[in-house]
Every structure is written in C-alpha cells, then in structure tokens.
Amino acid sequence: MRLQRTRRELHTRWWIPALATLALVLTACSTESGPENRQNPLRPKGEYAEKIDDLFGPVFWVSVVIGVLVVAATVLVAVKFRTRKGEDVRPKQTHGSTPLEIGWTILPAVILLAVAVPTVSTIFSLDEEPINPVEVTAVAKQWWWQFDYPRDDNGKKVVTANDMHIPVDRDVLVTLTACDESLPNTVGTETPGCNVLHSFWVPELAGKRDVVPGRENQLKIRADEEGVYVGQCAEYCGLSHANMKFRVIAQSESEYQAWLEAQRADAEVALDDSSDVEELFTAKFQCTNCHTSEDSSLSTYGPNLTHFASREVFASGYYELTRERLIEWLLDAPSLIPMQSDDCRLGSPGSVEGAICVGMPSFTKNPPEGADGQRFPAMKHEEAEILADYLLSLT
Amino acid sequence: MATIEQTTEIGAPAHRGASPGHDPHATATGVPNTKLAMWIFLASDCLFFGAFIATYLLYRGRDKVGPGPKELFDIPFTSATSFILLMSSLTMVLALAAIQRGDERRLRIWLLATALLGATFIAGQVFEFTEFNHEGLNLNTNLFGSTFFILTGFHGAHVTAGIIWLMSLWGMASQGRLKQGDSEKVEIAGLYWHFVDVVWIVIFTVIYLVPQPAAPGGG
Amino acid sequence: MTTVAGALTTVKRRPLLLRRPTKTTGAFSWFTTIDHKKIGIMYCATAMLFFLVGGLEALLIRLQLAGPNGTVVTAAQYNELFTMHGTTMVFLVGMPMAVGIANYFVPIMIGARDVAFPRLNAFGFYVVVAGGIFLYSSWIPGINGVPNGGWFGYTPLTDTPLTAGFLPGRGPDFWTVGVVMLGIGSTTSAINFIVTILNLRAPGMTLMRMPVFVWMMLVVAFLTVFAMPIITVALIMVFFDRNYGSLFFQASAGADPLLYQHLFWLFGHPEVYILILPGMGIVSEILPVFSRKPLFGYSVVVFSGIAIGFLGWGVWAHHMFATGLGPVAISAFGVSTMLIAVPTGVKIFNWLSTVWRGAVRLTTAMLFALGFIAMFTIGGLSGVLHSVVPSDTQQTDTYFVVAHFHYVLFGGLLFGVFGGFYYWLPKVYGRMLDERVGKINFWTMLIGFNLTFFPMHFVGLYGMPRRTYRYDAGLGWDAWNLVETIGAFVIAVSTLIFLANIIVSIMLKRGAVAGDDPWDGRTLEWTTTSPPPDYNFADIPEIEGRDAHWHHKYTEDEEGRLMPLPSGGAAAAAEGDGHHDGIHMPSPSIYPLITGLGLLPLGYAAVYHSFAWLGVGVVVLLYGLYAWAIEPGTEPDESDHGGGAPARVPEPVH
C-alpha cells in the first residue's frame, strides 16, 4: 500500500517542480547571451571578455546540473518517503556510512579540481603582457571618468571625459588611478589629491578592475568589433554611483588616429574677450573655476571641455549629448545627476563649514557663491542657451 | 540491540555542580567558568592588538613627511618604563602567591605595588606622548603618528583598566573582603595583567627594537 | 565565591538605589530578568522587529527598482536604505536571531539550568539593543547621520573627513560606533556560549554527544570571538580618520585603502559563516526528528562544521578579486574558496541521507528544513561561481552577488530560523502553531523568495550593477526587476501570515496544547515541560548517549529498525520528582540593563565629541558596573529553611 502510493507520487508529482525549475533556468540562459544592451558580459565582443565567458559557460552548466540534482533529490526524498498522519512507519536506523561519506567528499573535490585548473590558467593568461598596446589612463572622479592619452612628440597629452576612444583589434592597456593634480589634497602632503574607490567595467570587453587610491591598477581590454560599448562604474562611490557611466568607442586604427589628432588641436572657437559667452563663461558664472575650454591637455576639477561637442555622452556619462539636455544641465545639473553640490553649502541642513562641494551646482535653484562670497544671480534660460551653443561649437 | 553511539570521549565532563550538593566550581572541563572566560577574552584581545600591530608593520617607512621614529625615540627611557611594567608582572605573581597562602597583608602590598608600577609606566607613556607632541608628531602628522599613537594608546588604555581593576581588588582587600578563598579573583586579574605585559613586550619589540626604516620621504 | 545559599543567611535591606528586583513575573520583570530563556525570547523578538524594519527598507528598495528610472526615493535616500538594510539584516537580524534561539535552547540541550554568566548574558542583550537604538536614532530629523557608505563601508569613502565632501552627513560616525557596540554585545554572548557549552554540560554529555545545533553554536561563538576584534580595529581606525585626522586609509599620505578591505573581510567572511552555521545546526535538529532516523554521519556533520569554521579564515580576499591583488594571490584565494564547497557538500549529502528511507512527516518545520537544503545549495553554487576568479570579475558588484547572498542568507539562515520557530515555539509557549497556516506560510515564502531573488541571477549576468538607485529603460532588466518587486511583496505577505500565526496560536492561545514532546523529539529539551520551568530541569539529567531523549523512548531491533520501548519514558523523565523547591536560580538584576544602555550616551559622546554625553555615560556605566559587582548572583530565599539543597548558581561575578 505504501509502496503503491509512493510509486504513484513518483509518477505524478515530484518531477513537476524539478522540471519547472529546469525550464526556467533553460529559457533564461539558453540564448546564452540575454539582452543586447551593450553592457552584457554574456555577449563578449573582445578577446579578454571571451576568455572569461569561455570559462564561465562550462562551470555555469556544471553548477546548474549539480543544483538541479540536489533540488530534485530534496524533493524526491521528501515525497517518496513521506508518511501519512498517524501512520507508524519504523525506518531502519542508519547512523552513517563511511564509504558513502568518503565518496561524497571526494567527488565534489574532483569536480572542483576540474574547475580550479582552467580557472588558474585563465587568471594567468589574462595577466600576460599586452602586445604593442595603446596606453590610456583612466582617472576616476566623483562621478565621471577622465581619460588621459599619452603625450605626443611635442609633449602634448589629450584629456577627455566620459568617452574613451580605442582602436579596434588592438590591446589597450588602461592604467587606473584615483589620484590626480586636479583633485584637492586634504591631508597636507605634497602629493596629488585622491578620490574614492571606483571600478572600471566595460562588460563586453573585459572584467572589472577597481580604481584604488594610491595604487596604479592596470587592465587589458580589447575590442574585436567596431562599435560603442557601455561602461559603468562598479564600485559604490557615493551619491551618484549609479550614474557614473561611460562609453568606449572602438574605431578602425585610422579613425582612431584621426580622432586623437583632432583632440590634440586647440579649440576651434577661441573665446573672444568681448563676447557674451566670455562674460558668462568666465565672469558671471565662473565656469572656468572647474573647467577649461581652451587646452585639451589640462586636467581640471570638472571635465575638460575643449572638444566637448565631439562626445557622445555627458553628465557623468549618463545622458546622450543633446542641446535640450545640455540646457537643462546648465540650469539645474543636480536635477539630472544627484550631486552633493547642494548639501555641502554653508548654512544648509547638516552642512559642514568649509566643505568642498562635489559636482556641478544648480545655477537656478541654489546658485553657488563666487570668489567674492556673493551668490551668483540665477541663470536665465537665454544665458543657458548661449552657453550651450558655445559648448556645442567646441568640436 | 540498542546502539548508544560509542564515541571518542573528548573532554568527558567531570561530575559537576549542576546537581545539588556538589562543589559548584567543578565544571565539565575542570576549568572554572571565570577563568575560562578570561582566557577566551584574552584570545580575542590578541586579535585586537594583532590587527593594530599588523597595521603598524604594513605602514612602516611609508611616511611622506617626518618626523619619524628615528628622530623621536628615546630607547633607554622607554626601555626603563618597559622594565618597570615587566617588574609589575613579578609583583603580580607575588600578590597571587600571598593570597593563596592567606597572607592578606602581603597581598595588599603587592597589589598596590603592581598598580603603582603600572601607573609609573602610564606616566612614562604620557610623558613620551607629550614629548613627541612637542617635537611635532601628532595623530594627523603622518602614518607613523597615526599608527604609533593608536597602537600604544590602546595598550595604555588596557593598562589603565588593569590599574583600576587592581585598585578595586586592593580596596576590597583593605576592607578584608578578599580572603584566601577568593584567590581566583586575583588570579584572573593576574591573567589579564600578564597578558597586557606580554603584549607590551611584542609592541616594544616591534616599534622600538626592530631596526628603523629609512627616514620619512625616502621610501 | 559564596554560592551556597546557607552562607548568606542575613538579608539586609539595601538602600533604595541598590535594592534588588525580586519579581520574576509581570511586565517589569522582563527588564530585570537574567533567565536565559526570557533573554532568548527578547533577542528573537528584537531580531524579528528589526527584520520587519529591514524588510520595510527592502520593500522601498524594491519599489524604487520596480521599473526603470524609479522616483520613489532619492539617490541619497536609496544609499541610506541599502546601507541600513544590509547592516540591519546582518547585525540586527541574523546574529541576534541565532543568538536568541541558542540562548533559549543551548542550555536546555546540554542539560544546564542557565548559561554560565546570566547577568553578562542580559548585558549583551541590552548592548545589542543599545546598538540598534543608536544606529536607528540617526534617522531622527536634524541628526543627518543615516549610514550611507554601504554595509561594508569601504574607505576612503567612509573615513575621509566630512569637509572633503565625499559622503554627506555623519553616516559613517553612527555606523562605526553602532557596529562596535553590536560587536561588544555579540562578543560577550559568544564568550558566554563557549563557557556554557564547555563547562555546564550535564553528566555524561560528552562533546560528541552534544546536539549538532549546540556544536554549531560553539563554532559560531569561536568565530565571533576571533572575528569581532578585527572589525572593531578597522572601525576604530575609520572613526579616528574621520574625527581626529589620523591617516590610516588616506592614500595621499601613503596609506593603502585596501588595508581596510582586508581587515573588513577578514572579519566579514567568518561573519557569513557566523550567520549560516546556526541555520545548519537547526536543520540538523529538525531533519532527524521528522524522518524518525538519527542524523546520518553525525561526526562528519560536526567536523565539517568545524572545518568550515577553520577554512572560513583563509578565503577573505575572494571579496577583492577586482582590486588588483595579482594573479598568484587571487589564484590562491580562488582555490581556497572552492575548497569550502567540500565540507558544505558533505553536509548537504548527509542531510539528504538522513531523510532517505526515513518516515518523513512533512510538517512546516520539516518543509523549511528541506527548503533550506535546496535554496542554500543554489546559493552555495553561485558562491562557487564567484570563486572562479575571472568570472567573478564580471559578476562582482552586480546583482549576481546580490542573488548569491540572499540565497544563502535568506534561503539558508532565515529558512532555518523559520523552521526553528515552527519546531521550537511549541516548547517555548506550550502551544502549537497552526500547521495549515504554516504550510501556506512556507509555500508563499518559497515562491516569493524565488520570485524575488532568482531573477537577480539573470539581471546580474546581464550586467546590472548593484547599489544603483536607478537604471535606464531598454537594457533588458525591466521585466525581471518588476518580478523581483512582486516577489518581495509576496514575502511580505508571507511574513504577515507568519506573524498572524504567532498572534493567533500563541498570544491568543488558540493553538493546540503542545505537551512536553509534540514532535516525538530526540534531544533533551523535549524531556522537560512546555514551557520549561525557570530551572529547566527538576533533576539534572544523566546522559547516556547521543539523542538523549530518543533513548528514553526507543531502541533498535535486530535489523536496526526503530522499536518503541515498552512504556513511554518521556513522561516519567519529566515528572519523576517533586523536590525542586530547593533549586535556587540566579536572582533578577537591573544592572545589566543600566550598564548596557550606558553605552548609548557614550556613543553620542563619541559622535558629537561631547563631554556632557561622556559624563552621563561614564556615570551610568560606572554606577551599573559597581552595583553589579557588589550584588550577589543569587539572593538567599526566605522559603529555604536551610535544609533544602543548596543552590546551583552559575558564576555570579561579571
């Protein structure tokens, strides 16, 4: 009677949840790649990300199999051996079994050994020296990325923000730093100031590598296809960590070189002393306190704007660069990207005297103080338009 | 047959005070509760100091500005206060021996002596701290300042707590409330005191005796 | 020390401030009790309350993330929410919940009348309460100090002084001081557990006869004792950096912020085993009872628990695979991490073998225990995927990690805890929880849990970073996130069902009367009454084997099958005598509460650099300590005419 019931249940019930789980897992993963969102590590687009994916895939499936087996076994023992209320089943009292226990100590150990070997070999292969790499320095700041390209023969380097251009099919060695002359040193030594931890991550090109103040981590990336890849800061770095994105633009070698040339050039539009723009940009709103629009080799507290209009994204790399967005940004940046520029103002709730304000302030809701200690007048829409047009002329 | 699992008897319990009429101090391991607890606490405290010492070692010689240990240390002076602290371990042993013999007068003397030697050590530390301060070393001067003051400071706090403890025991002894039968109380205070001493030996060796790295800024 | 009641014959009336509370019933008695059972209940109630709070925070997080570019909370609030959610769930739910259950049952399971240091036990509880109040007081308007640096508070975000503007508010000040307080609380309770388990075992209760839950708590206590000082040191350094300008993690001064990560995870990884081992212990109690079979391979389960405890110290850097430690180091840490799967797997297989060919009763407790096995395994396997270092550099700081740790923490620890409640609450209150409601509770929990956390594997693998208050539409994450949010609300409903079950069955006393041994249990707690008397056992039991109570009731026939013994030994064992008047339990005391809460003003003194708070704190603390020290552990009892048996008093001092 007991056996009968058990058998019936075996044939009707236990496999339903097991199959359902399996089906769920399969449907979700069988495409192997998931959405094409340009930041999906399951859709690698370069050698190093592929190596990781090739390692992950098999291990993942081994785990799925073990998981399905254990879950199924749990359901099985529960259903197969269940008793009715009041039924007096007197099972054999087994206390253990040394051979079995040795067996299931060794079996996982063997499986893990099989996982460990390719793991270690992949670690070392990813750590090999890059071949003839392009070198880029990524400086992480709250909450945007600055990319420095090496000096040319004239000693001129290129400093850009949020867009990182690389040549396709070539190793790129990214040096990651959180310390930079443009950052205030808060401890009184004669070294560059440092920012907080961030993490450099372009999922389709490579795994992530943290930006650690005081260390110079390096990461090899490589794109096999031209295109735009989305990057994301992956280490919690305060208020706008979520928004701290960037783009990697992989181009053919010649396009890349052309881009680099153009970035090295001086700004096409020089500021004319008498223009409205000059008045707004340097005097009235003192944008030049944190930015430059004239020299693309300068590292500044805010992004270097010399070739601003050539970029795909701006504002922490979160927004595509359009005129409307830019105007919104100039008027009230913290409404687009939350920033501490409100919180640390003198006299505001919980503020601390002398605190450094992080991020672009709002020029309408809470205009900052100029060097003379006077608050700026709120920015008018027309003023923002003038500034936006000026910025968009900086190709 | 009923199988009562035959197992290796690790720490087979002695008969203990759980059942009425027996010595309540007899425990399953034979070690009194308070003493066992103190041992565990000290083991825990080892990691507390261990983490600070590791930090100190990691940051040795990484200062960007001076002053560093070379300019500041007065090894003979600190050796003297260290020796005084070591001596207090001896007096502590004598205090315990006294109470175990039931010699309450000597107990009081040695307890007080131990506390005083400890206090001398603390005075030396206060002097050293002020001295370093005058010569420009603060918590926020350089890594040496941070690590040095925090490590030795927390050790000093441990010694201070020990002194208060010893003085409380001395107070009890003076009122005649510390009898031969209470020797465990002195023993446990002693465990703590010796521990704090041993930790100082490690700290002293690590900070003062291990050869100093190059001058600040140089590496 | 004088512990024999006869030695304290004269009872002087003490001055009012030092007068001893005597009542052991009534509302006020809860503040002065030093009974390990009541303290256990208070721990669990506190943890449950914080579970609701932490859960509420989680619900807000889920609401914000239900769709792209959510606007339920601001970025600043979101950062506070996940920091407080993580901190609450780990330090104010996971640890106190386990400590609470263990407080109640460990002494009973080893045949003791109380813990070794009853007042210290109460003190530990009030320190945890103080820590919780302190952390949450940061939400009072105007204080502007809600922790917002994440539950592991990485430097230099957290240790840089406010003036640098990296992190607004006093969050890390409240966080460091609060967590240090919680650490003091858990360290004292851990020391207490170790001494209790090692020293107060009943005659015959050898280590290898102890219930597995007791074993796991012993391992947990050792892990706590060694892990807490490390995080304490790290937090002290963060606090000094923020407040007194020390430079421990300031790179510009030559320091290395990674040191903090090493210290934190050197604590943090053992901490996750502090959280899971109690759950494993509970499951190891439940499975044999409801399979009518002894635990398969008891010694292997015990030793693998110990092995996990040891190995847990050698893997911390697997939280730092992306920090650039170099290939040799990360290879070593990756492999050592994989190793932990071996002892854990042994447990899983031994549990399954326990149920195999058993006489399985699918009670709610059993369902949760089985759920534990399945869900924890899923979480463990994603853990192993993390240990594959190159893959982890894609997964770390994504929702894949969030999926991993909720599977082990919720699917592991909390499923164990819920199972434990269904299993043990009848003992605690003498009433059964409703089984039908219990099953609804289990199935909604299981479904809600998987709806919430399974899709996190997907979004994580598809690139969704954690700790982000918003994401753009069209990245392929939207639908999954909505499912997760719905799942979270299913969990919330399930939690309410659980609470309703407790209220109706226990508080309103609608549940069936439990009796001493409702489940046909195997261990000592089922020999005493439900609820147990103050002194747990009239006579201290003599232990003759593992599963002590089972041997009162059953034996094995020639083929090794279960065979009931002629007359139910359970009743006989529990009732046999009437001379328990002579048992003296330690008397109630108010000083643990005073001393414990004395840490609260000290906390504010630290955060506000205030001498006024410092003064208050020192006065309260010294008063509490002094009064505590001179108060005897047990007051002599007037009804004791000197002829009764002398008290068995746990060590009275400290």
Ligand code: HEA
């Ligand atoms: C209860 C808590 C708990 C437990 C038990 C575990 C258990 C494990 N954890 Fe987990 N972990 C956390 C809580 C926990 N973890 C938390 C909270 C974090 C994140 C912290 C944060 O960043 O906020 C984390 C993060 C974390 C990371 C870092 C991820 C990252 O940030 O990138 C890693 C990396 O290796 C890891 C690994 C493991 C492993 C290998 C186990 C193993 O112990 C699991 C072993 C179990 C099994 C493997 C299943 C059963 C075994 C079998 C059925 C045998 C057969 C199996 C095989 C052959 C594989 N964990």
Ligand code: HEA
């Ligand atoms: C034991 C540990 C534990 C538990 C149980 C949970 C439970 C839950 N967690 Fe947990 N979580 C963590 C530990 C835990 N978490 C940790 C350590 C982090 C990392 C934090 C960090 O990054 O710093 C984290 C982070 C974390 C995130 C990531 C946030 C981010 O990175 O941006 C998310 C997102 O969905 C999440 C969701 C949930 C949900 C929905 C639950 C649910 O299961 C909760 C279910 C409970 C309830 C719903 C309670 C019921 C409440 C009611 C019914 C309301 C009634 C209220 C009153 C009467 C007052 N958690």
Ligand code: CUA
């Ligand atoms: Cu930068 Cu997160």
Ligand SMILES: [Cu+2]
């Ligand atoms: Cu870990």
